[in-house]
Amino acid sequence: MDQIAVDPALLEAARAARRVVVFSGAGMSAESGVPTFRDAQTGLWERFDPAELATPQAWETDPALVWAWYQWRTGLVRHVQPNDGHRALAAWARRVPMTLVTQNVDDLHERAGSEVAAHLHGSLFTPRCSVCSAPHPSDGGLDVEPTGPVAPPACARCGGDVRPGAVWFGEALPEDAWTRAADAVDACDLMVVVGTSAVVYPAAGLPRRAVESGATVIEINPEATDLSPLVHHSWRTTAAVGLPALVAAVGANP
Ligand code: OAD
Numbered sequence: 001m002d003q004i005a006v007d008p009a010l011l012e013a014a015r016a017a018r019r020v021v022v023f024s025g026a027g028m029s030a031e032s033g034v035p036t037f038r039d040a041q042t043g044l045w046e047r048f049d050p051a052e053l054a055t056p057q058a059w060e061t062d063p064a065l066v067w068a069w070y071q072w073r074t075g076l077v078r079h080v081q082p083n084d085g086h087r088a089l090a091a092w093a094r095r096v097p098m099t100l101v102t103q104n105v106d107d108l109h110e111r112a113g114s115e116v117a118a119h120l121h122g123s124l125f126t127p128r129c130s131v132c133s134a135p136h137p138s139d140g141g142l143d144v145e146p147t148g149p150v151a152p153p154a155c156a157r158c159g160g161d162v163r164p165g166a167v168w169f170g171e172a173l174p175e176d177a178w179t180r181a182a183d184a185v186d187a188c189d190l191m192v193v194v195g196t197s198a199v200v201y202p203a204a205g206l207p208r209r210a211v212e213s214g215a216t217v218i219e220i221n222p223e224a225t226d227l228s229p230l231v232h233h234s235w236r237t238t239a240a241v242g243l244p245a246l247v248a249a250v251g252a253n254p
Contacts, residue, residue, distance in 0.1 A: 003244060003248055004237065004241060005245075006245050006246055007233060009233065010233040010246070011246070011249050013190060013232065013233065014190065014218070014246055014249070015250050016189075016190075017188075017190035017216075018096070018097070018189055019096075019099075019184075019187055019188045019190070020096055020188060020189075020190045020191070020192065021098070021099045021101060021181075021185055021188040021190070021191045021192070021215075022089055022099070022101065022191075023103075023191060023193045023194070023196065023206055023207060024100070024102045024103065024109070024194045024195055024196065024239075025102075025103045025104065025194070025195045025196025025197065025198070026103070026104060026196070027194065027196065027238070028085060028102070028109075028194050028195040028239045029080075029083070029108050029195075030195065030239070031083040031084075031085065031238060031240040032080045032081060032082060032083045032086075034073075034076065034106055036195075037050045037197075043145050044068075044146060044147065045069065053066055054168050054169055055168050056168050056170060056171065058168075059163060062149065063152050063161050063163075064149030064150055064151045065149045066164070067149070067150050067151070067161075067162075067163075067164070068142075068146045068148070070124065070141075070164035070166065071141045071142045071146070071150055072141065072142050072145055072146055073105075073124060074125070074138065074140065074141025075141030075142040075143050075144075076141070077106040077107065077108070077124060077141070079143075080108070081108075081111070082111050082112035083108075084240045084241075084243070085194065085238075085240040085242070085243040085244065086108050086111075086112035086114070086239075088244040088247040089109065089243060090109075090112045090113035091252050092247045092250065093114055093115070095250070095251075095252040099117045099180070099181075099184035099188070100114050100116050100117055101116075101120060101180075101181040101206065102116055102118070102119055103121045103203050104121070105121055105122055105123050105124045105165075106124060107124070107125060117177075117180050117181065117184060118177035118178070118180045118181040118184075119174075120167070120174070120178065120181060120203045121167045121173070121203070122164075122165045122166040122167045123165045124138070124141070124164065124165065125138045125165065127162050127164055127165050128162065129157065129158060129160045129161075129162055129163070130152075130161045130163035131158055131161070132155060132158040134155055134157040134158070136155060136162040138165075173202065173203070178202070181206060182209070185206050185210050186209070186213055188210060188215050189214075189215050189216065190215060190217075190218070191206075191207060191210040191217045192218045192246075193207045193217060193218065193219045193220070193221075194219075194220045194242075195220070195221060195239050197226075198225050198227040199225075199226065207219075207227055207230070207231065208227075208230060216232045216233075217230075217231040218231065218234075219231045219233070219234045219235065220238075220242045220243065220246075221234070221236070222236055222237065222238050223236075224236075
């Protein structure tokens with residue numbers, strides 16, 4: 001398939017980059033078949049806003065409902081594949097120093113061959129005890145959408161309910177991941193922001209921080225976001241179309 005043309009100014013910035021940060025959100029995995037947070041939910045989940053399931057309050061009220069939602073998403077992610085955008089980033093990282101920072105809780109960057117420096121919002125594959133924080137092995141989630149709540153397993157150490165490894169609204173981000181991300185942003189000369197609505201803070205502050213520190217910031221998103229007016233290049237394309245075109249144009253084909 002022919003690749004789309006890359007804006008020459010955007011391409012020049014990408015070619016000149018010596019330290020790249022990629023900051024990805026749910027749109028990065030949309031073409032793999034993972035629904036974004038602002039997409040309408042289906043089936044059992046139609047009645048729920050993801051922002052209401054991803055909270056400590058929801059867990060306190062109905063842990064089995066929250067556990068079922070994360071188990072369904074874990075299984076869904078396990079059954080899909082990285083897309084050409086994930087693969088293009090892995091190829092580019094072999095050519096230029098790149099720090100990959102993601103808000104995504106899936107493992108599609110890793111499965112495409114990238115090293116992820118910071119999973120700012122945790123991971124679907126690292127459940128832990130909600131009482132003593134002991135890690136609990138992931139069982140890979142559910143193969144089919146559940147028809148109702150699913151009781152969380154018991155912690156092998158203390159018997160407490162095991163909770164998802166994702167960060168919920170109102171919780172602090174993992175400190176080490178945040179530090180790695182912020183340090184890389186401060187040191188980069190190019191930031192590529194892919195597939196995020198950039199409305200959930202503090203993560204959404206990272207592209208703004210890059211602009212303020214003098215880096216060139218490119219946004220790849222089919223829709224305009226709050227970030228669009230602030231960045232140097234806002235490219236209306238998708239992750240699986242734009243990234244392979246950009247990476248091929250800088251000469252870093254897989
Ligand atoms: P959102 O669902 O808020 O936004 C997804 C963005 O991806 C939107 O701006 C879409 O326009 C864009 N998009 C859709 N398809 C795309 C494609 N094929 N290629 C590129 N972009 C595409 O997801 P996030 O910004 O990641 O946090 O959400 C941020 C955080 O809010 C999440 O990490 C999660 C969520 O609630 C927590 O759970 C704490």
